[in-house]
Amino acid sequence: MIVNYFKTTLRAIKKDPRHFALNLVGFSIGLAAAIMVALFAAYELSFDKQHPHAERVYRVHTDYRAWGLQLIAASDSQQALNMQNHAQVEDIMMLVSTDNLAYSAEPMALDVSVAGEQVRLSKVYLASANLPEFINMTVLHGDLDSALSRPGLLAISRTQALRLFGNVNAVGKTLSYTQGQYEVAAVFDDLPDNTHFVFETLTALPKATKMPFIGYVYMRLVEGTDAGLIAKQMTEAMREQSTGRRKLRAIELSRLSELHFHSSGPFEMKQGGSRLVMQVCIALTVLLLVIASVNFINLNIAGAAKRAKEVGVRKALGASKPQLFTQFLTESLFIVMVAALVALALVEMMIPYANQLLERSLSLSFSPLFLVAVMGIVVLIGVISGLYPALFIASFSAKRVLSGDLQRGKTAIWVRKLTLGLQGALSVALIVAAAVVYKQMALINDLPVGYAKHDRLIIKNLPAEALYQEAEPRVLRTLRALQGVAQVTQSDTLLTNDMTSELFLVFPNGERLEGTQPTVATGFHAVETLGLELIAGRDFLPQFASDWIQTSDDNIRSFSVLLSQSLAKQAGYDDPSVLLGQTLSSHTGTARATVVGIIKDIKIGSARQQQLPVLLTAGDINVAIGTLVLKLQPGANKALVMRQAEQLIRDELAIPEVEISLIEDDYQRAHINEFRMQQLVLLFSTLSIVLTCMGILGLASFATIRRQKEVAVRKVLGASRLSIVTILSKEFITIVGIGGLLAIPLSYWLMSTWLNNFNERIEQAAWVYAAATLGVLVITWLTVACLAFKAASTRPSLILRYE
Incomplete structure (x- = not known):
């Protein structure tokens, strides 16, 4: 039939x-x-499902939306450690990027020597010893517990081992740096694509620190625990220890198995899905x-x-x-x-x-x-x-x-x-x-952001000490000499991402601003290179040596600044040009800033964020990682300049993997x-x-x-x-x-x-x-x-x- x-x-x-x-x-x-x-x-829903107790593990997020910013993945480790003995918290694990280590402890040396050749370690994170209980990893050689037992020992990925030593079994091999050496104690298999973790090198968190770590904090809760209630308790505890606008911050917990859909903000290890x-x-x-x-x-x-x-x-x-x-x-x-x-x-x-x-x-x-x-x-x-x-x-x-x-x-x-x-x-x-x-x-795409997106290259994740040790380091001069490059400057902020630091100043009229105020540490020719629009005054220029940061014997920092139009108005100046030549001091009295220019407002981040008043400084950097921005000449061969700049950075700074892109592409990636x-x-x-x-x-x-x-x-x-x-x-x-x-x-x-x-x-x-x-x-x-x-x-x- x-x-x-x-x-x-x-x-x-x-x-x-x-x-x-x-x-x-x-x-x-x-x-x-x-x-x-x-x-x-199926692929999207598989993210981070392979890790132990993924349904009970949460990452601690700090909510800055009341400041006009975003929910970010990084948080203060002290907020989580306060919950260490909570009856509903089984365990806490921390991952700290070397970018954030400078806030809490001595920076970690990333430039190392292997068999006489200078290389730079990539994707390095410091982790607490209980990391294997939170992340499912396949150890190929050595012992991961030993690698995370003390600083100086490393666990590296298969790819990292092949790149550094040409052999997967690198246990016992050493990497030398100026003040000592690291020893490889474990080699683990490369992490799968369907996880938000991206580290290639792990080492132990130092025991003694200047202040709590800023990094990724993961908490494993007792089964049946209300994560929202834990977040509320952490928020209340954080606000009790805070003053001023810091009381507006909040804590959110995101489940590990759903983290892929909550990882679209700044400072993520990997761009998440939607x-x-x-x-x-x-x-x-x-x-x-x-x-x-x-x-x-x-x-x-x-x-x-x-x-x-x-x-x-x-x-x-x-x-x-x-x-x-x-x-x-x-x-x-x-x-x-x-x-x-x-x-x-x-x-x-x-x-x-x-x-x-x-x-x-x-x-x-x-x-x-x-x-x-x-x-x-x-x-x-x-x-x-x-x-x-x-x-x-x-x-x-x-x-x-x-x-x-x-x-x-x-x-x-x-x-x-x-x-x-x-x-x-x-x-x-x-x-x-x-x-x-x-x-x-x-x-x-057409939104006026206050800076130029076209014909601008940005080289990311560079060591700040190499960029800001002097006003015009060798790497800047060499890049500027490349054919097709019109100008170069430093920046500690990815303008398409989010703010990294703040500096609050006291104005001559007595106004003390305390709102959210992104501060960008740049270099000479910032206005020209970034494509900013001057309303009054001038750019940071080499002929004005006092523009660049200088530190006095009594540890007072002096430097020049550019103020955005909205920042000047917020301080009570309808005519911002009257601030030109004025010297402002920081709230703490440890910095003096001379106003040399007023610029049109800049929008940092994506269209989902508010436009905030911005301050640009000449060399006053407070983070360990910086970037270089290149302004290209009209009609320049972008692909050729990118290849030449990439090779130059490898040669000058011994960085194996150079991250270089067009700012317009980064802006699109933000959306x-x-x-x-x-x-x-x-x-x-x-x-x-x-x-x-x-x-x-x-x-x-x-x-x-x-x-x-x-x-x-x-x-x-x-x-x-x-x-x-x-x-x-x-x-x-x-x-x-x-x-x-x-x-x-x-x-x-x-x-x-x-x-x-x-x-x-x-x-x-x-x-x-x-x-x-x-x-x-x-x-x-x-x-x-x-x-x-x-x-x-x-x-x-x-x-x-x-x-």
């Missing part, structure tokens, strides 16, 4: 290949998107499958007349309703199964492009679980799509089916209208979403999840419109065939082609238009919710909704008009000659 069902299915396909092709293309696209999104979702992007992908894929299924239902119902005689004859010969139902359901399943094979081929071809867009390592694995999941989706979609058409066709009597009265059933008509309206609504909603996301991204959403919404909107057009094309084709005699009679009576096209397209336009109008309120609410994530955002314009609805109507009319015009051009005698 099953064999006969498949034979009948193949005969039906051969008889009407266009019907089969329309359904196959729709289901193939929908299933390919579903499989790809399923791979993406739950919203994943949810949007899933939602859009469901919409594509819905559209493909709706097409299948509509085309099967609309085309049922072509198989009316077949059904009638089979019923007359004794075929039962269940047999007919099974036959048409088998056809549905067959089409979806063939579409699944095409979809798998499409996925195999699309994976490289998806990995490039999403920056992931997705792969198509034909595991038993995967194949079972695909078959489950195929059966589910096949049954859902084929259920109503099969019931619809099998439910009529032989007499009615043979009479050709199939299309006039009221239920079928309503189903066609509802599904066609749904397609129109989805198309309008997706076009609106694509337009709003595109406009918001355009606003972000990477939004740009991904823009591309995804645009892609899915295009696919949905294509599938909708295919569905309308199929429906219009059947409608035209059904009404061809009516068209012929109207032509005989003198109707023009345009009037006939209008008559045939009227029903489609009306239904799609109603669906589009119903989609507008929900679309507006959804896009308003998304836009609320940004401090700088567009206003939704009514014309976008009108244009989206009009666009869908025009596409619908053109699709129907193509077929209607062809029908209206046919000679009436060819249609009516049998009458």
Whole structure:
């Protein structure tokens, strides 16, 4: 019996290949998107699941949003240590980047000598001894516990061992530095991609410190503990020990197994993912499958007349309703199964492009679980799509089916209208979403940030002592001499990321500012190199030697500063130029700053952050890591300059892995999840419109065939082609238009919710909704008009000659 069902299915396909092709293309696209999104979702949800007790481990975040900043991953270790003896806290683990070590202890030497060759250790973190109880790691050689028992011993990754020693088994090998040497006590396997940890070198945290560590703090809570309550208790304890605006800070705990979706802020080990992007992908894929299924239902119902005689004859010969139902359901399943094979081929071809867009390592694995999941989706979609058409066709009597009265059933008509309206609504909603996301991204790209993003290179994660030991270190002079480089300066802040330090000054009018005030330590030619706009005064210049920081015998720092316009106004100066030449002192009295210029406001960070008053200093750095910013000459070969600068940094500073990028690329990376959403919404909107057009094309084709005699009679009576096209397209336009109008309120609410994530955002314009609805109507009319015009051009005698 099953064999006969498949034979009948193949005969039906051969008889009407266009019907089969329309359904196959729709289901193939929908299933390919579903499989790809399923791979993406599975990968995203796998992050950090491999670590011990991942559901009970939380990372401590510090919330600075009350300051106009963000929720950041770094926190003060003392806040967590205060909870060490809490009944609901099992254990606490700390990871401290060498970038932050200077705040708490003596800096760690990263420039080492191996077999007489100078190299720099990369991705170095200091960890508490209980790290193996929090992170699942495969130790290849040595003992990780020993490596974390005292400073001076190292645990390095496989990649690091091969780079340094050319051999994975590097246990016992030494690395020399100016004041001593390190010994390798363990080698561990490289960490997988699906974890937020990225360290390549580990060593023990020092016992004695000047102050608490600033780093990543992880807490393992007793099972069943309310993490929100623990965070509240930590916040209260922190505020009791704080004064002034520091009382506005708060503590949040993020579960390790969900951390990937909460790692998009500054100072992260790795750029995290976006739950919203994943949810949007899933939602859009469901919409594509819905559209493909709706097409299948509509085309099967609309085309049922072509198989009316077949059904009638089979019923007359004794075929039962269940047999007919099974036959048409088998056809549905067959089409979806063939579409699944095409979809798998499409996925195999699309994976490289998806990995490039999403920056992931997705792969198509034909595991038993995967194949079972695909078959489950195929059966589910096949049954859902084929259920109503099969019931619809099998439910009529032989007499009615043979009479050709199939299309006039009221239920079928309503189903066609509802599904066609749904397609129109989805198309309008997706076009609106694509337009709003595109406009918001355009606003972000064109947002005046106060500094130049184009033709600017930035070299990151450089040792501050090499950049700020003098005003014009050798590395700056050498970079400036490169062909294509116009100017170079230092900076301790990634302008596209977030602030790193603050300096509060007392103004001549007695004003003592205490609000959030990012301070950027730069060098000579800061205004020119960073592309800042001077309102009054001048840039930091070499001919003014006093601009650069100098320290007196009584340990008072003196340097020049540039004030942003809003900072001067906040201090009570409507005319900021009166501050030029004035000397300001810090709240602590340990610094004196001479104002040499006033600049337009700078926006540090992403569009999600507030614009804050900014202060630029000449050389007054308080962090261990700095950057170099290069201004390129117009028309310079960026790729060549990047290669030359990278090699120069390797030679000058002995840094093996140089991080160099364009500032405009970094700015885009600060909004990477939004740009991904823009591309995804645009892609899915295009696919949905294509599938909708295919569905309308199929429906219009059947409608035209059904009404061809009516068209012929109207032509005989003198109707023009345009009037006939209008008559045939009227029903489609009306239904799609109603669906589009119903989609507008929900679309507006959804896009308003998304836009609320940004401090700088567009206003939704009514014309976008009108244009989206009009666009869908025009596409619908053109699709129907193509077929209607062809029908209206046919000679009436060819249609009516049998009458």
